[in-house]
Amino acid sequence: MPLNHYLTLGHSGLAVSPFCLGAMTFGEDWGWGSSVKESEAIMDAFLARGGNFIDTANAYTRGHSEKIIGDHIGRHKAKRHRTVIATKFSSNLFPGDPNAGGSSRKGILGQCEESLRRLQTDYIDLYWIHVWDPMTPIEETMRTLDDLVRSGKVRYIGVSDTPAWKVSQAQTIARFRGFAPLIALQIEYSLLERTVEGELVPMAAEMGLGITPWSPLRFGILSGKYTRETAKDIKPDRGAWVQNSLNEKSFAVLDVVRRVAKDLGTTPARVALAWVQSRPGVTSTIIGTRSAAQLEDNLGALDLKLPGEAVTALNDVSKPSLNFPADFVRGSGMFKRGGTTVNGETVAPWPLSPTSDAERY
Numbered sequence: 601m602p603l604n605h606y607l608t609l610g611h612s613g614l615a616v617s618p619f620c621l622g623a624m625t626f627g628e629d630w631g632w633g634s635s636v637k638e639s640e641a642i643m644d645a646f647l648a649r650g651g652n653f654i655d656t657a658n659a660y661t662r663g664h665s666e667k668i669i670g671d672h673i674g675r676h677k678a679k680r681h682r683t684v685i686a687t688k689f690s691s692n693l694f695p696g697d698p699n700a701g702g703s704s705r706k707g708i709l710g711q712c713e714e715s716l717r718r719l720q721t722d723y724i725d726l727y728w729i730h731v732w733d734p735m736t737p738i739e740e741t742m743r744t745l746d747d748l749v750r751s752g753k754v755r756y757i758g759v760s761d762t763p764a765w766k767v768s769q770a771q772t773i774a775r776f777r778g779f780a781p782l783i784a785l786q787i788e789y790s791l792l793e794r795t796v797e798g799e800l801v802p803m804a805a806e807m808g809l810g811i812t813p814w815s816p817l818r819f820g821i822l823s824g825k826y827t828r829e830t831a832k833d834i835k836p837d838r839g840a841w842v843q844n845s846l847n848e849k850s851f852a853v854l855d856v857v858r859r860v861a862k863d864l865g866t867t868p869a870r871v872a873l874a875w876v877q878s879r880p881g882v883t884s885t886i887i888g889t890r891s892a893a894q895l896e897d898n899l900g901a902l903d904l905k906l907p908g909e910a911v912t913a914l915n916d917v918s919k920p921s922l923n924f925p926a927d928f929v930r931g932s933g934m935f936k937r938g939g940t941t942v943n944g945e946t947v948a949p950w951p952l953s954p955t956s957d958a959e960r961y
Contacts (some may be wrong), residue, residue, distance in 0.1 A: 601625060602903050604650025607883050610783035611808030614726070614756055616674060616684055618877060618902060620812055621646045621895075623654055625663030626668045629713040632746045634890045638670045645892045648707035649899060653684045655786075655812070655886055657730055659691030667716035674720035683725075685713050688760060703733035704740040727754040728786060732762035740741050745780035758784035759807070764799035782809055786886070789813035789879070790874055791822060791853050791918040798922035803882050810883035815868055816876045819875045821845055824858055824868035856917045860910045866900070872902035875914050919945035 601805050603641040606615040625632075626639040634642065643654070652674075656665045666687060673679045690699025699706045715724065727748065729741065748754040767785065776782045785804045787796050790813065804811050817823050819842045831846040852859050854868070861868045877885045889895040906914075939949035954960045 603899060603902060604652065606652070608810075609726075609756075609812075609883050610785075610804075610810035611781070611785040612756060612810075614684065614783065614882045615624070617651040618884055619651060619688075619873075619899065620653040620655050620884040620914060621651060622814065622886040623656035623665045624660045625888050626656070626888050628663035629661040629664050631798075633661060634664055636668055636671075638891060641892045642889060642895050643669070643672055644933045645895055647679070647683070652682060653884055655686045655802060656686035657691065657728070658693060658711055659688075663693055663714070663718055666715055666746075670718050671719035680721055680821050685719060685721065685724060685726055686726035686728060686758070687719065688728040688730035689715070690733065701747075703706075703729060703736045705740055705744045707736075708741065708744045712753060712797050715751065717950050723753055723755060725755045726784065727757050728755060728758045729757075729762065729785075731760065732766055738766065739773055742774050742777075742779050745787070749780040756780070756783050758782055758786060758788075758812075759788035760814075761788075764803040765820040767800075767809075768848070769802055769806060771809075782807070784812055784883070785809040786814055788815050789882070790816045790818045790876055792850055792913060793859065794920035797920060798926040800877075804881050811879075812879045812886055813866055813879075813882060815874050815884045816873055816885050816887065818845055818874045821850055822854065822855065822857060822860075822868060822872035826854075853914075853918050856913050860906070860913065864904070864906075864910070866904055868897060870901040870904050871906070871910075872913075872931070873898060874904040875911070877901065878906065878911075 601618055601619050603619060606617055608614060610618050621643065625634050626632055628635060654669060656669060658666060662664070669685065673683055673685070688707055690701060690703060693714070694700035700710060701707055712724070712727070716722070727745065732743070745754065745757045747931055749757065757780055759770065767782065771782050773779065785800065787800050789811070790797050801811065821842065826846060829853050857868045857871050861871045864871070872886065873885060876882060887898045891897060933945065933947040934950040936949050940947060
């Protein structure tokens with residue numbers, strides 16, 4: 601699938617490219633990331649290939665990520681209008697001020713104005729709840745976001761890093777009260793993080809949310825740059841996030857990814873990206889790169905069609921342990937439709953069910 605073969609996001613008409621350019625690495629303010637010049641080159645390469653979806657957040661590189669996007673795209677009307685710019689609120693950039701972050705009405709409105717200023721735009725295409733704020737009623741958050749949509753400062757809204765039950769509550773409130781609905785769900789999703797398949801992925805399908813996975817390479821681990829021999833000596837940029845994921849289970853998955861990549865004459869990163877982009881419910885996978893060359897390599901995943909045996913091998917080695925009742929529900933078909941085939945699914949009879957009229961009370 602070419603980068604310019606767009607997909608509508610969730611239950612909306614917003615058309616986005618199948619890969620979204622993640623801008624968390626724009627700016628070197630955290631001691632790592634891409635320079636301003638390199639960030640601009642990455643954006644230019646992405647847009648030139650037909651990509652139109654860029655994702656950032658108010659907190660990324662202390663707000664510098666938004667400013668880099670604003671300087672290069674926001675201030676130029678032609679570029680701005682053809683680009684879907686997504687940003688997030690929740691993070692507090694003013695320590696000591698309890699209302700400068702979170703999801704309260706005051707917090708959201710203040711953060712939105714700051715993001716609009718840095719992005720040098722009159723509107724945000726997709727405004728994300730970055731993470732659930734348990735201290736703020738979800739009704740307050742959804743009403744405030746609806747007001748922003750009605751004012752024209754925000755076009756669509758989405759939610760990231762929030763439990764499925766809370767997202768369902770928010771979407772139900774929006775529907776019954778006539779608020780702007782959520783159209784997208786941003787979650788960590790990769791061959792090394794599949795627990796989202798228990799609740800979040802099926803919830804997204806039920807609630808009309810397009811999924812945009814973040815960290816599809818699990819902090820770079822699935823690119824293949826770490827090995828069992830070198831892992832203990834590496835001081836990765838993202839510290840504990842990477843170190844806590846460099847375990848034998850991860851390397852077992854990576855062994856299969858490398859084998860599939862070798863068989864197909866491609867790279868581990870492309871295999872991992874192709875896998876997650878093909879998952880049910882996924883609309884646009886967020887890719888974060890530090891150079892135009894790395895971007896080009898990642899975009900090659902869109903041309904990669906994984907054969908059935910490769911998908912099976914990847915699924916088997918990365919199979920997650922899901923919370924109750926995921927496995928119970930999956931195995932309950934025989935209770936409900938035992939001995940029948942429905943929607944193409946054949947289920948064996950339940951061994952404990954009656955086998956004759958004489959056994960039925």
